[in-house]
Amino acid sequence: MPGSTTDSGPPTLSSGDPPRVCPACGGPLAPWRSAPSGEPSLPGDVHLRRCVLCGTAVSAGPPPTFAAAHDAGSYATRRPRGSGAARPILAAFDRQRLRLVARHHPARGRLLDVGAGRGRFVAAARAAGWDAAGIEPSARGVEAAEASYGVTLERAMIDDASVASGSLDAVTLWHVLEHLEDPAPALRTIGGWLRPGGVLVVGVPNLGSWQARLGGGRWFHLDVPRHRVHLTPDGLRRLAEASGLEVVAIHQLLLEHNPFGMWQSLVNRLTGTTSHLFHVLKRAERPRPGALAVTLLALPLIPVAAAVEAVAGLLGRGGTMALVARRPADG
Known part of the structure; x- marks a missing residue:
């Protein structure tokens, strides 16, 4: 991520004023809506502006510091509740991501995971035969x-x-x-790291999804103020192409994030809370009996939410999307 990791102070996500034009396509931004914070440690509403051309939105106002957004609250160094039981599920997520890469680059080679978190995917890629490494800005x-x-x-x-x-x-x-805050320079830099013909797989939330429409300001993947740019498929495609990459595909039928995101977004609307179960599991919020009771009563709806999300993904309205792009052979 753009910024600094020096010891002189916590790095910020970016500097300067919020963009006056769409960071995806350069179109004009118009006032859109306000949304409650998706992070308990960063309370308050966030105003969003939306592009009139590609539908991408941006979080207005100054971004939180890197430390506040990514080393505290639900991102703090804690063992989430149920993490041991979730290992097989997380392994399945990693396998699907590796299949996405291998589908478009069958030969194993050098792979870099950018924003590698706790390194789980790097370990999975190495086990699958890749010469894998990762970069991660957070000390935790x-x-x-x-x-x-x-x-x-x-x-x-x-x-x-x-x-x-x-x-x-x-x-x-x-x-x-x-x-x-401004993803285009990051994509241009990453494109330069690739060999000609090398592939980039970008996963982001999909503002054009059924989830986003159903969840409204309480959509699980909105996650303001931490998320600064909220992309649509059109916006993501334009952004990649403007960064000198050749778009190969956009996949929206994804196991990771999508079924849970649909269910949690619906529960958020029903309860008027923002991802209460998620934050309880991440130890970022104490259980509130009323909200937790309604959440638990809604657990049987998970298969229904998963089925609806599967249809959404097939119709190009999945809750998150994975763009695959290639550095042109003559690039």
Whole structure:
């Protein structure tokens, strides 16, 4: 992510004023809606502005510091409740992501996971035969990767990572782009890291999804103020192409994030809360008996939500999307 990781103070997501034009396509932004914060440690409403051309939205106002947004609250260094039982599910998520990469780059080579978190996907990619590494700007992620998976990550933002030009066969940027105030420079930098023909897989929430419409200001994946750019498929495609990448596909039938996101968004609307169960599991919020009771009563609706989300994904309205792009052979 753009910013600094020096010890002189916590890095910020970006600097300067919020964009006056759409960061995806350059179109004009118009006032849209307000949404409650998706992070208990950063309370308050956030105003959003939306592009009149591609439908992408931006979170207005100054971004939170990196430390406040990514080293506190639900992102703090804690073991989530139920994390042991979730391991098989997380492994299935990693396998699907690896299949996305392999579908468009069958030969195993050098892979970099950008925003690698606690290093789980880097470990999975190595086990699948990739020469995999990762960069991660947070100290808690780097420490957890070493402790949990024996993976050494480089602590760096995108613009200060020590990656040689044209040195990578694949890059995964999984739910990182939405955290950036201006994602275009990041994509241009990453495109330069790829060898000609190398692939980039970008996962982001889909503002054009059924989830987003049903959840409204309490959509699970809106997650303001931490998320700064809220992309549509059209906006994501335009952004990638403007960054010099050749778009290969956009996948929306995804196991990771989508079924749970649909269910949690519906529960948020029913309860008038913002992802209460998620934050309880992440130990970012204490259980509130009323909200938790309604949430637990809604658990039987998970298969229904998963089925609806599957249909949404097939129709190009999935809750999150994964764009696959390639560095042109003559790039």
